[in-house]
Amino acid sequence: MKYFQKSDDKIICLLCPRKCNLSNEQTGFCKAVTNSNNTLQFKGYGYSSGFAIDPIEKKPLYHFYPGSQVLSFGTFGCNMGCVFCQNHNISKHSFDINRAVKANPEQIVQTALAYNCKSIAFTYNEPVVFLDYAIETAKLAKYNNIKTVAVTSGYMLLEPAKEFYSYIDAVNIDLKAFSNSFYKKYCWADINYVLDIIKYVVTETNCILELTTLLIDGENNNYKELNQEFEWIINNLGSDTPVHLSAFHPDYKFLNKQQTTEKMIIDARNIAKESGLKFVYGGNVRNNEISVTACPNCGFKLIERDGYNIKNTGLNIDKCINCGQKIYGKFN
Secondary structure: OOOEEEEOOEEEEOOOOOOOEEOOOOEOOOOOEEEOOOOEEEOOOOEEOEEEEEEHHHOOOOOEOOOOEEEEEEOOOOOOOOOOOOOHHHHOOOOOHHHOEEOOHHHHHHHHHHOOOOEEEEOOOOHHHHHHHHHHHHHHHHHOOOEEEEEEOOOOOHHHHHHHHOOOOEEEEEOOOOOHHHHHHHHOOOHHHHHHHHHHHHHHOOOEEEEEEEEOOOOOOOHHHHHHHHHHHHHHOOOOOOEEEEEOOOOOOOOOOOOOOHHHHHHHHHHHHHHOOOOEEEEOOOOHHHHOEEOOOOOOEEEEEEOOEEEEOOEEOOEEOOOOOEOOOEOO
16 A cells, blocks of 8 residues: 555555554554555455445445445454444454455456446445455456445545545445534534535535445434535535434444434434435335435425335436436436
8 A cells, every 4th residue: 555654664644634654564553554564555455354245225326326235345344433333343453364265356346247237336344444355356347347346434535535436436425423522522523524525526526425324322313413514515415415313223333322213314304304314314214205206396206215125216317207306426
C-alpha cells in the first residue's frame, strides 16, 4: 500500500484519520495493516473471510440494479471501534489463515462470472483496510464488465478515497448517528471525516450512493438528531438520496440494549419523509410497505419487495411508467 509516510524508524499509515504510527512489524488499530520493513502491507492479501452470492438488496442497495446478484466477500479487521458491531466475529479479528479462504482477484472475478453476478461487493468488514486487494479486484471486474460495490463506514482519508471510488459503481455508507459525541463514545471516531467522504462521493464521483443508519433506541433515534441528519442529507446530498433505517439487535458489547422495534423504524421513517427525503426504507424488519420504492412525483409503486424478492411494477428503465418522472439510481 502506498498511503503512508516514514517517520524516523516508524511509518505513519495514511489510509484513515487514525494515522497509526507503526514500528516495524507493528499492526494498526484496524488489526489489518502492518509496518513490514518500512512499507504498509495488508496481512491478508489474497485471502477472504468468506463469500456469498447475495441479492443486491442485502447490501442494502435498492437503487442499483434491483433484483441482480452480487458476489460478496470481505477479509478481517476494521478501522472503526463500534461497540455495537453486528459483524464483530470478522471485523474485530486480525487475519487468521485457519479461518480464511484463499482467493486472488482473478479467482474472485471468475467466480462472479461463473455465477452470473452483476457485481462484486467489498463488504462484511471495512474495505479501506484491504484497499489494494479491493482495487486490484475492482480493476479486473471492470475489465470483465462486472460492477463493483462497497459497503463501508466511510472513515478514510481523502487521497485513498479518490483512488478507491474511481473504481466503485455503488456504495452504501453507514452513517452511524448524527452526533460526534456518539461517534467518539461508541465508534472511537470523528463524524466529520465521514461526512466529508459522503459529500465527496456525491460531488466528485459517479457512484450511486445510499446511506444506512442503524437505529439504537435511546442513543441515536431522538427526533432532534434524526431531523438534523435528514436535513443535512437534503442540503448536502439531495432529497433523492436513498436512506435505510435499520433495526439494531443486541450484539457485541451492546447486549443490554433493547432491540429496535418496527414502530421505532416507522416513526423514524415518518420523520425522514416529513423532512423531504423521497426514498426512505426500513431494514431488518419484515414490513413490505416500508420497503416499497414509490415515485416521488405521483406516488405510483415502482418496485415492491417481499424480503429480498422484488417485483418491478412501475419502472421503464429509470422512469415512472405513470408520470415519466426520472428515478435516482441504475436500473435494468
